[in-house]
Amino acid sequence: MTIKEVCEKYDITADTLRYYERVGVIPAVTRTTGGIRDYQETDIAWVENAICFRDAGMPVEMLIEYVKLFQEGDSTIDARTNLLKEAREAIVEAKKKYDIALEKLDYKISRYEIAQKTGVLTWDDCKEE
């Protein structure tokens, strides 16, 4: 699979894919004899993981560390487990904050939808509990 096909499949730019490889967010991608990237199943699986975890706010640094540990082999199983658990906790915490914001937004929106009927706000927009 060419870089272009991977871009289209995952809606990501070629620059980002090359950047991920360059800094180590994904391991070195398979090349043709001419030196052109030719993504294999494994390469694509790494790309998919990287996108998925980045979308959940996992820092590039953490992904780089994971790939590094992975390449060091079975002696890093503990370290990798810890890293994944740490990432998990960060996501769980972030989700909680998202839920709090959603509650606040839903409350505000419900108020605004009432105001839309009258054209006037009947409460203090910036001071609601």
Place this chain on the structure above:
Amino acid sequence: MTIKEVCEKYDITADTLRYYERVGVIPAVTRTTGGIRDYQETDIAWVENAICFRDAGMPVEMLIEYVKLFQEGDSTIDARTNLLKEAREAIVEAKKKYDIALEKLDYKISRYEIAQKTGVLTWDDCKEE
């Protein structure tokens, strides 16, 4: 309430609070005659909202736009409602991605916990469905 007290209450730096005010993420804060910030209930409510929405990934630009519309008065009720709904959708979408990542992480972690007992990985770490 002094800037220091607000910092401590919300675990945020004074620089960030001043930055939020400067760029318009929150409206101008009440001052003493000497020109020192003296946060009133309303100022604090804006700070609280700003932190809450930033924690949910809402861009600074969007918060600035909201405050700007708010200050323009009741004629912007529709625009504000739309903005809040747009913010809501973004958060809902982000949360979905967080859930997908969590599933992937939980699967990986469960595998790793088995591997920790044996000291060896018995599956392809970078190529699991």
Place this chain on the structure above:
DNA sequence: TTACAACTTGGAGTTAGCTCTAAGTCAATA
């Protein structure tokens, strides 16, 4: 075999969101 699009690299530039610095002002205490 030539044209030309799509690829390559190394490195510079950009954006969002802070974070720090310098130079000066305010206010509580000795």
Place this chain on the structure above:
DNA sequence: TATTGACTTAGAGCTAACTCCAAGTTGTAA
């Protein structure tokens, strides 16, 4: 009233994560 520490502003600097650029190479189609 003098000192000291927290405050003020304007503006520069920083970090993460891309994003773009220039100069050169590969590979396909005519």
